[in-house]
Amino acid sequence: MSTNDQPAAPAKPVLAQPAAPGKPAAPSDQTAIIAKRWRAKRGSLIMALHEVQETYGYVPRDVALKLAPQIGVPVARIYEVLTFYNYFKTSAPGKFVVSVCTGTACHLKGSGDILANFSAQLGCKEGESTTDKLWHLQGVRCIGCCGIAPAVIVNGKVFGKLKPADVGDVIDKVLTADAAAAKV
Amino acid sequence: MITATINGNVVEIPEGTSILDAAKRLAIKIPVLCKHPDLDHTAACGICVVRNKSNGRMLRACCTPVEAGMDLLTHDPEIVGVRRTILELMMSKHPNECLTCGRSGDCELQTLCQDFGIRREELPNITPDLPKDCSTGTIELDPRKCISCGRCVQVCQDKQNVWALSFLDRGIDTRIATAGDIPLNESPCVSCGQCSAHCPTGAIVEHDESGIVWDKLQDPDAICVVQIAPAVRVAIGEAFGFAPGANLTGKTYAALRQMGFKYVFDTNFGADLTILEEASEFVERFANGKGELPLITSCCPAWVDFMEKYHSDMIGHFSSCKSPHEMVGALAKTYFCERNNLDPKKVFMVSIMPCTAKKMEIKRNEDMASSGMQDVDVSLTTRELARMIKQAGIDFAWIPESQPDHLLGAYSGAGTIFGATGGVMEAALRTAVHMVTGEKLGKVEFEATRGLKGIKEATLNVAGHEVRIAIAHGLGNVEMVVNKVREAKAKGEPLPYHFIEVMACPGGCVGGGGQPYGVTDEVRLARAKGLYSEDTAGVWRNSHENPYIQELYRTYLDKPLSEKSHHLLHTHYKVRPTYQR
Ligand code: SF4
Ligand code: SF4
Ligand code: SF4
Ligand code: FES
Ligand code: FES
Numbered sequence: 001m002s003t004n005d006q007p008a009a010p011a012k013p014v015l016a017q018p019a020a021p022g023k024p025a026a027p028s029d030q031t032a033i034i035a036k037r038w039r040a041k042r043g044s045l046i047m048a049l050h051e052v053q054e055t056y057g058y059v060p061r062d063v064a065l066k067l068a069p070q071i072g073v074p075v076a077r078i079y080e081v082l083t084f085y086n087y088f089k090t091s092a093p094g095k096f097v098v099s100v101c102t103g104t105a106c107h108l109k110g111s112g113d114i115l116a117n118f119s120a121q122l123g124c125k126e127g128e129s130t131t132d133k134l135w136h137l138q139g140v141r142c143i144g145c146c147g148i149a150p151a152v153i154v155n156g157k158v159f160g161k162l163k164p165a166d167v168g169d170v171i172d173k174v175l176t177a178d179a180a181a182a183k184v
Numbered sequence: 185m186i187t188a189t190i191n192g193n194v195v196e197i198p199e200g201t202s203i204l205d206a207a208k209r210l211a212i213k214i215p216v217l218c219k220h221p222d223l224d225h226t227a228a229c230g231i232c233v234v235r236n237k238s239n240g241r242m243l244r245a246c247c248t249p250v251e252a253g254m255d256l257l258t259h260d261p262e263i264v265g266v267r268r269t270i271l272e273l274m275m276s277k278h279p280n281e282c283l284t285c286g287r288s289g290d291c292e293l294q295t296l297c298q299d300f301g302i303r304r305e306e307l308p309n310i311t312p313d314l315p316k317d318c319s320t321g322t323i324e325l326d327p328r329k330c331i332s333c334g335r336c337v338q339v340c341q342d343k344q345n346v347w348a349l350s351f352l353d354r355g356i357d358t359r360i361a362t363a364g365d366i367p368l369n370e371s372p373c374v375s376c377g378q379c380s381a382h383c384p385t386g387a388i389v390e391h392d393e394s395g396i397v398w399d400k401l402q403d404p405d406a407i408c409v410v411q412i413a414p415a416v417r418v419a420i421g422e423a424f425g426f427a428p429g430a431n432l433t434g435k436t437y438a439a440l441r442q443m444g445f446k447y448v449f450d451t452n453f454g455a456d457l458t459i460l461e462e463a464s465e466f467v468e469r470f471a472n473g474k475g476e477l478p479l480i481t482s483c484c485p486a487w488v489d490f491m492e493k494y495h496s497d498m499i500g501h502f503s504s505c506k507s508p509h510e511m512v513g514a515l516a517k518t519y520f521c522e523r524n525n526l527d528p529k530k531v532f533m534v535s536i537m538p539c540t541a542k543k544m545e546i547k548r549n550e551d552m553a554s555s556g557m558q559d560v561d562v563s564l565t566t567r568e569l570a571r572m573i574k575q576a577g578i579d580f581a582w583i584p585e586s587q588p589d590h591l592l593g594a595y596s597g598a599g600t601i602f603g604a605t606g607g608v609m610e611a612a613l614r615t616a617v618h619m620v621t622g623e624k625l626g627k628v629e630f631e632a633t634r635g636l637k638g639i640k641e642a643t644l645n646v647a648g649h650e651v652r653i654a655i656a657h658g659l660g661n662v663e664m665v666v667n668k669v670r671e672a673k674a675k676g677e678p679l680p681y682h683f684i685e686v687m688a689c690p691g692g693c694v695g696g697g698g699q700p701y702g703v704t705d706e707v708r709l710a711r712a713k714g715l716y717s718e719d720t721a722g723v724w725r726n727s728h729e730n731p732y733i734q735e736l737y738r739t740y741l742d743k744p745l746s747e748k749s750h751h752l753l754h755t756h757y758k759v760r761p762t763y764q765r
Contacts, residue, residue, distance in 0.1 A: 064364065069764035076341065076350035076363035076765065083352040 030055055031063050033144055035070030045073050045081055049088060054140050055153075057097040060087035092155075094129040094136030096174055098122070099153045103142030106150040109163065114150055115139055117167040186252035197227070199252075203234055203245035207258055208398045214258050215267060216294055217384055218333035221704040222343075222690070224296035226334035231270050231296070234258045240247050244267070268300050268559055276307035278385075279328050286324075287386030290701050293331060294385075308747035314359060317472045319367040321391050322375035322543040323697075325349075329387040330360040334387055336379035343690065344492070347765040348373035360387065360728060363765070372765045376486040376659070376688045377540030377565075377697020390698055394568045394575075400532045400561075401444040406629040407530045410440050411512050411592070414603030415538040415693035418714030422707075423570035424580040424702040426542055429710035434585025436536075439573045441586055442574075449516065450588045450594030451535070454508030455602040455611070457515075457736070458483060459754055461613040462608075462743035463727075464507045469597040470651070470682055471620060476500045478654075478669060478681040481608050482755075483507040485545035486688035486697075490659055492760040501684075504754040507545065508602065509535040510552060512592055514560035514752040519740050520592055528555060537565040538603070538696030541688070551755035565698025594732040597719030598628075604712035605657035605692035606633030607641060609685040613653075620647040630726045634716070636705055638692060639665060641681075654681045658690040726745050 033180055038048035052059050059082055068075045082088045100115045119125055122135045127134040145151040148160025154174050187196045190207055194198065197206045197277045207214050209676055218229040223249035232245040237255040276291065282288045288694045317325040340349040352361040362368050421430040437448045469475040482503045484486055491498055513535065517528040535542060542563040544553055552559055559703040598614055601607035610633040617625055617745030631653055632642035640655040654665045668680040689695045724730055741749050
């Protein structure tokens with residue numbers, strides 16, 4: 001029942017640069033984007049939560065709390081829905097959740113190879129977690145960072161303009177940052 | 185009107201009447217567990233099944249309206265068997281813990297199991313091991329004892345608009361929980377206790393603190409003092425077989441003295457004092473233009489908490505007055521001790537309240553320690569006091585009446601009616617008129633403030649001025665009133681109201697979350713009637729006529745809103761961020 005067993009949710013993604021020229025600047029907040037897309041539509045709570053899960057691999061607590069007022073659905077109701085359907089996860093499936101964008105822009109810029117490289121280097125298939133539950137790998141729909149495609153989010157941190165060869169580097173960076181955080 | 189037959193007797197009822205209510209008219213009691221008279225049916229439990237004789241079908245009596253010409257049967261061996269099976273199924277997912285349960289002896293599930301003569305657990309027990317939530321220190325949630333009736337969810341979400349409770353998971357795993365499993369003390373919960381007052385079982389009960397009080401009563405160094413809130417006197421009797429509304433003030437004083445309290449005060453005195461301060465605030469704002477209008481009452485801690493969490497833009501409108509029992513607490517450890525040469529450090533102040541939220545109010549900020557120490561040490565609910573009286577072996581029905589200690593115990597009728605919705609408004613208006621005109625009011629009643637309508641609005645003539653008031657009870661009714669104020673302010677239009685009273689519990693404190701179980705509108709009205717009759721019968725009908733209040737100002741506080749009053753009797757508010765529900 002306590003919240004303590006909830007792993008810390010990823011902080012909101014920090015975007016390296018605004019959206020592609022010609023398009024309105026993307027709001028720098030995934031939750032706001034999702035909320036805006038579904039707010040006006042009746043019965044769209046499930047769709048909104050679906051999209052949150054696709055983006056983060058699960059529905060992090062802070063995203064759910066932020067989403068509630070933005071789509072006008074009480075937190076209590078959101079969790080009624082989240083726990084009603086087996087499909088939804090309310091905790092992270094791995095310590096580090098790697099979301100490789102497979103949206104159109106990223107796909108055209110080679111996200112397939114990036115996903116494949118992650119899969120090879122982490123030793124787990126897309127949609128699955130490593131046996132030690134340290135890593136979870138997933139392909140997700142457009143994450144609103146098309147300007148820096150191909151993009152990957154790891155626990156809320158965005159990595160852009162990746163080349164397949166950068167994958168090892170991303171993994172190292174994540175581990176180094178985590179080790180540094182653990183020291184503090 | 186339509187007619188139907190129940191158990192062979194013809195009954196005439198208005199169309200739309202449920203089978204349950206129709207049967208009541210024939211003195212037939214159909215058992216219920218999920219249906220509560222305050223609430224819409226959830227049709228969750230099925231214990232109310234009856235049979236439609238014409239087609240043999242089973243119907244749920246709580247949610248099925250009678251159709252013209254229906255021929256119904258409410259009890260036969262098969263129906264009773266179905267009900268028994270439902271109880272056995274519930275028992276199989278319920279801990280067998282009656283002996284240590286806070287609800288034992290007054291539990292709807294336990295009572296039915298008794299009535300049905302259940303003497304054995306027929307099915308293997310599969311109660312899940314779910315942790316309790318005791319995080320608020322006011323109410324305690326034990327989801328293992330939940331029978332999934334849905335009453336508390338409806339109360340918290342629809343009636344109170346707080347949304348701190350909900351069902352999580354599905355099917356056999358469905359469980360009552362705090363919203364999103366976030367602990368109650370980090371949730372929007374305002375500790376109103378309405379969930380506990382509506383729960384049929386011991387799944388939600390008040391946090392019992394009577395043990396601390398017993399210990400202090402045994403401590404030779406402690407000077408135990410106590411006060412009782414207005415609404416307690418007209419409800420405590422229900423725990424001893426009296427009808428709701430029976431005014432048992434004198435017996436309650438006597439029982440408290442017998443239990444060992446050295447001095448017995450009355451929160452009604454504090455209510456009179458609140459009125460002097462609050463009416464002065466109103467007159468300052470209304471007549472002298474000092475401070476924001478409308479003025480909003482602040483004596484309900486659940487409302488204060490709700491406002492600080494969700495309507496903090498109203499802070500400027502709030503009366504800075506503490507609630508009456510906090511005023512009495514502050515004075516008990518200053519004024520009273522000084523007058524009686526007592527060491528305030530030894531004084532242990534207990535409040536008996538109809539309310540669970542008062543348990544958190546006594547520590548809500550540093551103003552609650554204005555005497556230099558915590559002003560009220562423990563706040564007990566009416567239910568806890570009833571148990572203590574029983575434990576002390578006091579025959580409540582026969583105990584001769586006693587008097588309070590008048591210095592902080594004498595009160596006017598205006599103080600008494602504080603316990604009902606509209607009562608604070610009415611009491612304040614009586615004194616406000618006097619403050620503006622200096623005259624004695626001919627007719628003291630302001631009837632527009634009374635009754636159980638969720639939002640009461642009126643334009644009253646107060647000393648020749650037009651005063652627009654609004655009274656809301658049940659937190660679900662607050663939004664509309666507050667939004668009207670917001671809108672008018674935003675548009676620069678004239679204010680919709682000058683004075684707003686809010687009480688979190690439906691019916692006001694008489695319907696408080698810590699009152700004896702079984703509350704319905706009928707009970708709320710009966711309790712309120714008990715208060716209004718005491719007001720009518722009293723010598724003083726206005727707070728400013730209370731000679732002990734006059735003495736307090738003359739000898740100690742100087743005048744309402746004086747520096748000393750501000751220090752002891754007023755408080756501050758702050759924004760309390762929580763997640764947006
Ligand atoms: S809730 Fe009722 S039945 Fe359950 S343990 Fe408590 S008294 Fe017994
Ligand atoms: S105490 Fe009031 S606000 Fe808190 S859970 Fe119960 S009904 Fe909801
Ligand atoms: S906690 Fe009580 S009121 Fe709420 S659903 Fe369970 S049994 Fe019903
Ligand atoms: S397609 Fe990858 S960020 Fe938009
Ligand atoms: S009382 Fe009718 S279904 Fe529960």
